[in-house]
Amino acid sequence: MTQTAAPTTGSGGTAPAPATVLVADRLVRAHAPDLSCPAADLVAGEVGRRGARPVRGALRMSAEPAGAAAATPADVPEHARGHAAVIPGSDPPAGLGAAGLSGAEHPAGDRAAREALDAWLAVAGVPRSVLLAAPRSFCAGVERAIEIVEQALEQRGSPVYVRKQIVHNTHVVADLESRGAVFVDDLDAVPEGATVVFSAHGVSPQVHSQAAERGLSVIDATCPLVTKVHTEARRFASRGDTVVLIGHAGHEEVEGTLGEAPGRTVLVETPEDAASLEVEDPERVSYLTQTTLAVDEAAEVVDALRARFPALRGPSSDDICYATTNRQDALSAIAEEADLVLVMGSDNSSNSRRLVELARRRGTGAHLVDDTGDIRPEWLAGVRTVGLTAGASAPPGLVDAVITALRGLGPLTVREYEITRETIHFTLPPQVRPS
Ligand code: SF4
The missing domain is CATH 3.40.1010.20 (4-hydroxy-3-methylbut-2-enyl diphosphate reductase, catalytic domain)
Incomplete structure (x- = not known):
């Protein structure tokens, strides 16, 4: 069922970009409860891939009597017409989670909205299950590295410089940046005497020497x-x-x-x-x-x-860390049962990429996904069972967001396979240890 919706945008907004598309995260109805739109992130991603700029907000359903108030982005034109897609028969009433709209004078945006909704509708409305691998997401070394930057910001104030990405995840970096961390590729970009954190991946002795020569206050977040x-x-x-x-x-x-x-x-x-x-x-x-x-x-x-080299010697215990091993073992336990594996993680995350490769070696199609909007509708065609995991640098909330979005496509069951429970915790370095 496809219903038409109209925007509730006020008239005082700035002029819209030619291909702005409102992707609704809520559909407002005058005489019935609002419909939440859990799959809005999925549709927004597809709108973006189809060349339009998605903005998020609420839509008032035009089929309903007017009068309900809804917050909408100021840059969507008042006269814009919309399209809403609602999955029939969902209980509680759940939309595909999306409505796209753009003004009639913006055909590119209008087309992007319709095509994005159609693409997701084509794979919506079927029951699916998620097999959730555990352990997944943050490891002890990543948690420690993030906490080091947080403590440094709290104790020393911003800016706190961080050499390279503290961990290889775009969301973690963006969050810390918004709180005052400044990420640099080279120590030359750090002012003399400033605080600099070395990332979880470690640095060579030469980098330590360079920091000492520059008089930098170093906090080393290298994973133990x-x-x-x-x-x-x-x-x-x-x-x-x-x-x-x-x-x-x-x-x-x-x-x-x-x-x-x-x-x-x-x-x-x-x-x-x-x-x-x-x-x-x-x-x-x-x-x-x-x-x-x-x-x-x-x-x-x-x-x-x-x-x-028959006389080859190695480390006394494996260098591939417990977190890498556990995440690979957990995914191995579910990969063959899944029709598709999604690995939450950024492109430069080594352990996340290894998880994708592992699933593919087990014969299951797999994709690395930085966030929900990266998931493509065609990946889900014919897929009933989705294996889901996250690399050691990916925040756990990303997995929750994918599950929420998949629920917006139709009935979803979630089963977790936990192969072991991780209890490892690393202490903070003395420079930032709370007293
Ligand atoms: S993946 Fe392993 S080595 Fe890397 S930060 Fe996590 S625990 Fe440390």
Whole structure:
């Protein structure tokens, strides 16, 4: 069922952009309770992909007698006409969660609104289930790093400078930025004497030296499990070994670890790299791994190294951290049962990307999703079971938001598979530890 809705915008707004589309998060009815629009984020994302600018607000249903007040964005024109899509038979009455509208003189916006609604209507109205992997989302190292920036802001005031993204997630960075954190790529951008936080991924000793030369007040948010790998790198190099670091070139954690023993460490990414590696003394080779690798892929590289260097030595306990391992194991438990896997996480999040790859290796289509608006309607065509997880740097609220949005498409059941409960907590560094 498609109903027509009209906007309740006042006339004092600024001139609209040509292709502004109002995506309703609430439909106001004169003689009935409002309809909430839980899938509004989904429709807004599709409107954006179709070239219009979505804005959020309420719509008054034109089929209802006029008179209800509703808040609407000021930049949607008063004369704009709208389209609302409501899923029939939902109980409680739930809309697809969306109405798009734009003025008749804005055909691009009008088309984007209609097409976005049609695309989502095409996959709405069928029962679905969500298999929720647990553990998921924030790990102890990420929670600690975020809390360090929060405490620094509270205790020292803004700005607090942060070298690189504190953790690899756009939402976390935007939130801290809005509270006074200033993210920089290089220490040169930090004023002399200012406070700077080093990110959870760790830095090389050279960066520590540069900060000392600049007289910066450093708070190190390196995850203790990354620090463990740095310590191993120094120890292995000091006993005369060639240190083989298994990891991804260019990742900040890898750059930091390489800097611990730059003359003695080589980076290896694949079994093929390992098989062709030449070292000074094949009897003296050790390996380390980036903390966020795929467990099975790292094992293949270690096997290739051991085949080439039988005397290979490694860390006493695995470098791939508990959080990476748990999230991969939890997803493994549900991936094959799902028709589609969604992994909440940003594009530069290594452990999130490994989760997507893992699901695909299990034969299930998977996508990395920064937020609900990234989900595309075509992904859900024919999908009844959605596997859902989040990388270690992705806030838990993102998962909740996806579940809410999927409920707007039709009946939804949610089942959680918890393979283990995480209780690890890292203490804050003394500089920001509350007294
Ligand atoms: S993913 Fe692992 S190594 Fe990275 S911050 Fe979290 S606990 Fe630390």
